[in-house]
Amino acid sequence: xxxxxxxxxxxxxxxxxxxxxxxxxxxxxxxxxxxxxxxxxxxxxxxxxxxxxxxxxxxxxxxxxxxxxxxxxxxxxxxxxxxxxxxxxxxxxxxxxxxxxxxxxxxxxx
Amino acid sequence: xxxxxxxxxxxxxxxxxxxxxxxxxxxxxxxxxxxxxxxxxxxxxxxxxxxxxxxxxxxxxxxxxxxxxxxxxxxxxxxxxxxxxxxxxxxxxxxxxxxxxxxxxxxxxxxxxxxx
Numbered sequence: 001x002x003x004x005x006x007x008x009x010x011x012x013x014x015x016x017x018x019x020x021x022x023x024x025x026x027x028x029x030x031x032x033x034x035x036x037x038x039x040x041x042x043x044x045x046x047x048x049x050x051x052x053x054x055x056x057x058x059x060x061x062x063x064x065x066x067x068x069x070x071x072x073x074x075x076x077x078x079x080x081x082x083x084x085x086x087x088x089x090x091x092x093x094x095x096x097x098x099x100x101x102x103x104x105x106x107x108x109x110x
Numbered sequence: 111x112x113x114x115x116x117x118x119x120x121x122x123x124x125x126x127x128x129x130x131x132x133x134x135x136x137x138x139x140x141x142x143x144x145x146x147x148x149x150x151x152x153x154x155x156x157x158x159x160x161x162x163x164x165x166x167x168x169x170x171x172x173x174x175x176x177x178x179x180x181x182x183x184x185x186x187x188x189x190x191x192x193x194x195x196x197x198x199x200x201x202x203x204x205x206x207x208x209x210x211x212x213x214x215x216x217x218x219x220x221x222x223x224x225x226x
Binding site: 086 | 116152153155159203213217222
């Protein structure tokens with residue numbers, strides 16, 4: 001069973017600060033996805049990383065897939081209140097369904 | 111991009127009522143759709159995998175007679191919460207996956223179900 005752990009579970013920061021969220025596993029993944037969920041809405045796919053060592057940027061968000069494809073990180077530069085939400089890196093199972101962990105709840109205060 | 115529409119977005123009803131939630135893929139065909147439940151301040155919990163033209167696969171602990179899933183077409187899956195009770199109150203979210211390998215899931219905006 002591939003287990004994914006996210007850290008930190010909660011993060012409260014001021015606008016303008018930088019932050020990093022981690023997603024770690026003891027198993028190798030063929031690919032990994034990051035989602036963000038805002039209150040009262042469904043999760044929205046941010047990125048899919050596939051290649052070990054891959055780095056993808058989405059404006060102020062930088063995603064990295066570990067060389068061994070066992071971990072991933074999300075770095076946000078100069079966080080804004082609009083970045084507030086639940087960040088999720090689910091594991092992919094069998095029929096293509098996603099198993100979500102607790103995620104990282106980010107709060108960016110103005 | 112791919113869009114998944116969920117309806118209704120909010121339901122309030124009396125205990126004992128059955129409630130149907132629809133999940134539609136608007137611009138792609140989804141052979142597989144997924145239903146999740148999310149309680150306040152918690153993450154999404156997979157309830158079942160819905161396959162077009164066949165029976166849904168339920169996760170352990172999810173009552174299939176309580177949560178009826180029908181996936182009659184490539185663009186529509188429905189979840190019916192039968193004889194709903196207050197403990198069924200939750201945020202229900204569906205997702206759909208485009209056919210083909212390694213395709214991401216696209217999520218609907220969820221349905222807030224409140225049982226009085």
